[in-house]
Amino acid sequence: MNEATPALDYWSMLFVFVLSTFIGLGVIRRVSRLLHTPLMSLTNAISAIAVVGAILVAGGEFPLEIRVLGAIALFASVTNIVSGFLITDRMLKMFKDPRAPRGQPSKNGEAAK
Amino acid sequence: MIAALVQLAYVVGTALFVLSLAWMSDPKTARRGVRAGVAGMLLAILATWIQPAVVNHLWVIVPIVLGVAVGVPLSRVPITAVPQRTALSHAFGGLAAGLVGTAKYYLWLQHEPESLTRFRVGAIVLEVLLGFLTFTGSLMAAGKLQGLRWIPQRPVTYPLQNASNFLLLAIAAVLGVMLVIHPSAAWASGYAFPAVIGLALAFGVLLIIPIGGADMPTVISLLNAYAGLAAVAMGFVLENKLLITAGALDGSSGLILSIIMCKAMNRSFTNVLFGAFGQVQAAAASGEQKLYKEETIEGAAQAMEQANLVVIIPGYGMAVAQAQHKIRELAGELKKRGVTVKFAIHPVAGRMPGHMNVLLAEADVPYTDLVEMDDINSDMPQCDVALVVGANDVVNPAARHDKSTPIYGMPIIDADKAKMVFAIKRGRAPGFAGIDNELYFLDKSYMLFGDAKNVIGELVKQFTGGGMH
Numbered sequence: 145m146n147e148a149t150p151a152l153d154y155w156s157m158l159f160v161f162v163l164s165t166f167i168g169l170g171v172i173r174r175v176s177r178l179l180h181t182p183l184m185s186l187t188n189a190i191s192a193i194a195v196v197g198a199i200l201v202a203g204g205e206f207p208l209e210i211r212v213l214g215a216i217a218l219f220a221s222v223t224n225i226v227s228g229f230l231i232t233d234r235m236l237k238m239f240k241d242p243r244a245p246r247g248q249p250s251k252n253g254e255a256a257k
Numbered sequence: 258m259i260a261a262l263v264q265l266a267y268v269v270g271t272a273l274f275v276l277s278l279a280w281m282s283d284p285k286t287a288r289r290g291v292r293a294g295v296a297g298m299l300l301a302i303l304a305t306w307i308q309p310a311v312v313n314h315l316w317v318i319v320p321i322v323l324g325v326a327v328g329v330p331l332s333r334v335p336i337t338a339v340p341q342r343t344a345l346s347h348a349f350g351g352l353a354a355g356l357v358g359t360a361k362y363y364l365w366l367q368h369e370p371e372s373l374t375r376f377r378v379g380a381i382v383l384e385v386l387l388g389f390l391t392f393t394g395s396l397m398a399a400g401k402l403q404g405l406r407w408i409p410q411r412p413v414t415y416p417l418q419n420a421s422n423f424l425l426l427a428i429a430a431v432l433g434v435m436l437v438i439h440p441s442a443a444w445a446s447g448y449a450f451p452a453v454i455g456l457a458l459a460f461g462v463l464l465i466i467p468i469g470g471a472d473m474p475t476v477i478s479l480l481n482a483y484a485g486l487a488a489v490a491m492g493f494v495l496e497n498k499l500l501i502t503a504g505a506l507d508g509s510s511g512l513i514l515s516i517i518m519c520k521a522m523n524r525s526f527t528n529v530l531f532g533a534f535g536q537v538q539a540a541a542a543s544g545e546q547k548l549y550k551e552e553t554i555e556g557a558a559q560a561m562e563q564a565n566l567v568v569i570i571p572g573y574g575m576a577v578a579q580a581q582h583k584i585r586e587l588a589g590e591l592k593k594r595g596v597t598v599k600f601a602i603h604p605v606a607g608r609m610p611g612h613m614n615v616l617l618a619e620a621d622v623p624y625t626d627l628v629e630m631d632d633i634n635s636d637m638p639q640c641d642v643a644l645v646v647g648a649n650d651v652v653n654p655a656a657r658h659d660k661s662t663p664i665y666g667m668p669i670i671d672a673d674k675a676k677m678v679f680a681i682k683r684g685r686a687p688g689f690a691g692i693d694n695e696l697y698f699l700d701k702s703y704m705l706f707g708d709a710k711n712v713i714g715e716l717v718k719q720f721t722g723g724g725m726h
Contacts, residue, residue, distance in 0.1 A: 154376050157493055157501060164502040167275060168509030174282040177604070178624050180514060180611030181339060183281050184481055188346045190274050190294055191488045191507035196305045197357040197495050202320060203311035206364060211313065213360040215320045220349040220356075222324025223331065225298055228346060230332035231339070233291045238336075238618040239284040241625055 182235045189228025195221035259307060266304030267499040273297030274503055278510070284624055301499055336619045337576050340477065340608040344399035347480045351391025354487035358384035359454065361494055366446050373440040377494055382433040384490035385450075386457045391483040393461030398476060401465070402608055412469040422463050429456040468529070470573070471650065473608045475518040475529045482511025514610045521604035521630075523656075523666035549685065552703035554712070557679050558719035562594055564641030568633060570601045570670050571613050574647015574683065578709035581620040584646065587713050588622065590720035600626055601633040601643075601670045603651035634671045643675035645696070647683075647709050653694045678702040681712045 175183050198221050201214030273293045280290030306317065334342050358381045365372040400408040432449045439445050468476050485507030492500030519526060561567050569588065575581060588598040600622065606613045614627050628636075637643070645652055652672040656664045672678055673696050680697055682704055696702055705712050 153496060154493075157496065157498065160498045160501050161489060161492075161505055164271075164505035165509050168278070168506040169513060171275060171278045171282075171506075172510045172513045175278070176282060176284060176287075177517075177602075177629055178284060178611065178614045178618075178627060179281055179287055180517075181343075181609060181615045182287065182611070183278075183510060184343055184477070184514065184610060185339075185346070186277065186281065186291065186294060187481065187485070187507040187510040188343065188350065189298070190277065190503050191350055191485050192346075192353070193270075193274075193298065193301060193500055193503035194350065194353045194357065194488050194491055195298075196301055196497060196500060197491050198320075198353055199302065199305045199311060199317055200308070200495070201357055201360045201364075203306075203313045203317040205310075205312050206360075207367070210360045210364050211316055213356045215316055217353040217356040217360075218317065218320035219324045219327075220353040222321050223328040224346045224349050224353075226325050226328025227331035227342070228328075229291055229295050229298070230329065231334075231342065232294075233288060234332065235336070235339070235615050235618070236284070236287045236291065238615070238621075239287070239624045240618070240621070241284065242623040243625065 178239065179236070182232045185228050185235070186232045189225050189232065192221045192224035192228060195225060259309065263304045263308060266300045267497070270297040270301040270304075270499055271502045273300070274506060278506060336615055337579065338403070339615060340473065340612060341399045341402035343609060344395045344402055344477055344480065347477070347484045348392050348395035348399060350484040351388045351395060351480075351487055353388070354484070354491050355385050355388030355392060355454070355457070357491055358388060358494060359450075362450060363446070366441055370441045375437050375440070378440040379433075379437045380490050380493035382436055382453060384487055384494055385453060386429060386433065387483050387487035387490060389454055389457035390461035390464065391480055391487055393458045394465050395461075395480050395484075397462055397465035398468075398473065398480060401468075401470070402473065409466070410470065413466045418463075418467060422460065425456055425460050425463065429453055429460065432456070470608065471605070472522075472529050474605050474610050474612070475515055475522070475524075475526075477609045478511050478514035478518055479526070479529075480511070482508050482515060485509070485511055518605055518610060521668060522664075523668065549697060549704045549706075550702065552679060552705060554705070554715045554719060557703070557705060558716050560677055560679075561591055561596065561642050561644070561716075562720070564591075564596055566597045566599070566636070566640045567591055567642045567644060568599050568601050568637065568640045568672075568675065569644045569646060570603075570648050570652055570672055571617065571646050572603075572606045572648025572651060573608060573612075574649070574681075575709055576607060576612065576616055576647070578647060578683075580646060580709035580713050581616045581622075583710055583713040583717060585617070585620040585622050586717045587720075588626070590717060594720075598626065599628050599633060599636070601630060601672075602627055603630050603648070603670055606648055606651055630668065630670050634674075637671040637674040640675040641677060643672040643678045645672055645678065645680040646713070647681065649682075649694055652696050655695045659695075672696055673699060676701065679705055681705045681707070681709045683708060 198214050198218035202211050202218045274297045277290040277294035280286040362381050432453050436445050436449050485504045488504030489501050492504055591598050602613050618624055650664050652670050654673045655662050656667040656669045678701055
């Protein structure tokens with residue numbers, strides 16, 4: 145990570161950025177409007193991938209003050225990962241379809257009506 | 258060997274993240290999406306951890322343990338508090354990006370100044386700017402949503418507000434450019450870099466101060482996009498493509514949600530961010546006093562019982578009054594009597610995208626009964642009773658024709674096309690935008706004044722407690 149890298153790499157990173165933005169736009173556009181709140185907490189947890197940078201800074205052979213910055217960033221990222229995924233799942237569990245109760249015969253659904 | 262494994266793990270992680278979001282397209286597959294996301298994240302963490310550059314394992318373990326200790330309770334907040342939890346996690350995301358950017362800058366500066374290429378410094382400046390402004394901006398938004406007493410709820414405006422904000426941002430941009438040109442000068446690390454951090458922190462606060470509650474869905478989405486872009490910038494700094502992809506996915510999600518929210522209010526980004534609703538209130542509130550027609554609980558219950566189709570239109574007021582469980586009971590009682598009950602969901606009802614859906618789903622309303630504005634509007638002329646619960650601007654017909662209102666042009670739920678309208682309203686004051694709601698003064702409209710939870714509880718009693726027949 146620390147060696148000098150050829151300038152070409154910047155271009156490939158920009159390529160990755162542009163392409164993944166378009167993939168993101170395509171995928172997110174199809175997300176059900178019902179689920180926009182869980183979507184936001186899910187993408188929040190995913191963007192806590194900053195954890196990768198934080199681990200490298202906190203756990204590296206670096207001066208103390210640098211590691212402290214990394215450790216705080218790591219704490220913040222892990223908080224987002226844990227709370228983001230858990231609350232997304234908690235919310236998604238609440239969305240129930242009366243017509244098709246998962247794993248159960250349909251008579252339950254009838255009884256609810 | 259390890260390097261190849263790490264890259265392989267990152268590639269698989271990227272694929273899992275894309276799948277995770279793809280599965281969110283349907284409530285039936287959505288939970289699988291969460292599992293894919295978790296798998297991708299664990300893979301990425303392990304792949305990073307096994308790298309030989311990570312030597313201080315205690316420094317990794319302790320923050321992780323603390324993060325889990327805080328994260329678990331944060332995931333158990335009541336569903337009504339989800340908007341502020343979301344804002345808070347945007348803040349954490351911004352903070353992490355800002356701190357890692359700061360750490361990398363000073364690390365390279367002290368140990369290998371030759372690594373501070375212009376490209377990297379540019380990326381670091383962007384990362385730090387976006388990260389720290391997202392941090393304070395989201396903290397302010399979370400505070401407003403939580404209703405903290407020392408954060409003003411109403412938009413705060415002052416003369417030359419936008420001009421001074423732009424000036425602040427311009428100074429930060431100039432400093433950023435100077436840093437890119439002279440990354441390792443003494444003034445750069447001593448003054449310019451800390452100044453960029455300070456300006457970003459201040460800008461985040463100033464950006465949110467003029468924004469009112471009704472604009473929160475847009476602002477939260479926008480902060481979501483910023484947090485994603487900060488992660489992308491971090492990816493450029495660390496030359497890590499997994500970070501770039503995941504950040505871009507988050508950024509595009511925030512962007513799409515912001516666009517949907519803006520469209521649902523017929524406003525532009527700039528208008529939301531720089532055109533506070535505040536100024537309009539005084540002017541609009543001076544209109545003449547009109548009279549409300551009231552209806553009794555008994556009368557309203559009777560009308561609903563005789564209806565074929567009842568459409569309930571919830572708004573933020575429902576969340577404030579915690580009325581969603583009572584509403585489900587009411588819908589249940591009506592359904593027992595053969596009445597079709599649907600919920601009409603406006604995209605900006607509530608304080609974040611999808612807010613009403615989650616609240617009603619928690620109250621056990623099946624999601625098949627939750628209908629989007631565009632789909633329900635064609636049914637509204639067949640609707641016998643429209644019941645408005647804590648919604649206001651999203652049902653105001655003035656949005657269609659009155660160019661003088663701040664909500665002009667905003668798409669609304671056509672409650673006025675229903676045969677009869679009942680509106681539950683806490684008091685007689687106008688809505689958030691400070692304008693009287695025309696809907697309430699139509700011949701077919703009747704008001705039920707009181708706390709939404711109590712009023713609906715009384716309605717339910719009419720059906721269960723033998724108050725009727």
